[in-house]
Amino acid sequence: MKNIENSIKVWDPIVRIGHWTLVITFFTAYFTEDEFITTHVWAGYVLSVVVCFRLLWGFVGTPYARFADFVRSPSVTFGYLADLAHKRSQRYLGHNPAGGAMIVVLLLFLLGTAFSGIMLYALEDGAGPLAAWVAENAERHELWEEIHEVLANLTLMLVAIHVAGVLFSTYAYRENLVKAMITGRKKANSE
Numbered sequence: 001m002k003n004i005e006n007s008i009k010v011w012d013p014i015v016r017i018g019h020w021t022l023v024i025t026f027f028t029a030y031f032t033e034d035e036f037i038t039t040h041v042w043a044g045y046v047l048s049v050v051v052c053f054r055l056l057w058g059f060v061g062t063p064y065a066r067f068a069d070f071v072r073s074p075s076v077t078f079g080y081l082a083d084l085a086h087k088r089s090q091r092y093l094g095h096n097p098a099g100g101a102m103i104v105v106l107l108l109f110l111l112g113t114a115f116s117g118i119m120l121y122a123l124e125d126g127a128g129p130l131a132a133w134v135a136e137n138a139e140r141h142e143l144w145e146e147i148h149e150v151l152a153n154l155t156l157m158l159v160a161i162h163v164a165g166v167l168f169s170t171y172a173y174r175e176n177l178v179k180a181m182i183t184g185r186k187k188a189n190s191e
């Protein structure tokens, strides 16, 4: 059994609770859009709050949660991917450069999907936080419905790539990253 002294705390509770809340709310919203609009809308609201808070936490949070820790230049990111393909990539205690890039893209797509949903709710039903500023309008409603659907499906695709990346890293570094996102702890030293 691995000794706890051999591991180090990497993910704080806000990162972990935020992550699993995103997983639950994203899939809840995705699969309730047709028949359970109230559930869909509330899952979207909770997801929006989590994403906004995570963006803020990226500037003021614990060291490994900060964007400064895991957002790298395109050359570092592509260099990392090339190293990964040649099985000589360096292990990162926080997010690796490719994972970090995906996280930023995911957060932005989640934000765009949520915003387009809130716009659509105002245009279609005259409801939601933007209803006071955006009047009901059948034509614009169709356009925003399209935008919302396309963004939601692109986000689902990104999630699939994200999960594939997590599973691949788990295999490449022989380290259970899903467990680390639950406990917050990772192996202290690479071997």
Ligand code: HEM
Residues within 6 Å of the ligand: 015, 016, 018, 019, 022, 023, 026, 027, 054, 065, 094, 095, 096, 099, 103, 106, 107, 110, 159, 162, 163, 166, 177, 178, 179, 180, 181
């Ligand atoms: C069930 C499927 C999922 C699994 C197993 C999973 C697993 C993980 C793991 C292990 C990490 C940490 C990666 C690392 O060690 O660098 C991570 C990070 C992340 N994942 Fe997922 N993920 C899943 C679904 C999702 C979904 C659906 C979203 C968005 C809707 C998402 C958004 C994120 C974000 C934003 C981070 C960065 C965490 C942070 O720094 O706050 N994940 N995920």
